[in-house]
Amino acid sequence: IAKRDFNPGFMVEHFLKDMGIALKESQAMGLSLPGLALANQLYLAVQALPNGPKLGTQALMLAFEKLNSIDHA
Numbered sequence: 001i002a003k004r005d006f007n008p009g010f011m012v013e014h015f016l017k018d019m020g021i022a023l024k025e026s027q028a029m030g031l032s033l034p035g036l037a038l039a040n041q042l043y044l045a046v047q048a049l050p051n052g053p054k055l056g057t058q059a060l061m062l063a064f065e066k067l068n069s070i071d072h073a
Contacts, residue, residue, distance in 0.1 A: 004072065006059040012046050013053035019043065 019040045026033045045063040046052050052059070065072065 001058050001061055006055045006062065008054065008056035010057050011053065012043055012055050012057060012059060015057050016040065016043050016047060016053075 019036060023033065023036060023040060042060060042063055046055065046059050049062055
């Protein structure tokens with residue numbers, strides 16, 4: 001992250017798919033998982049970035065930068 005290397009080890013699009021499955025199953029079981037719901041929302045913000053779905057999960061930092069108007073370009 002410090003070197004701004006966002007090449008995927010695990011891509012955001014796959015992480016979102018897995019979190020979606022976990023959220024759906026937790027709802028079916030009547031469980032509340034607010035931390036998972038928050039993480040899902042944050043990664044949806046990453047997915048909205050250019051090439052976001054193909055970035056690695058460490059690209060979450062980019063979403064925080066965007067939310068806080070931090071520009072490293």
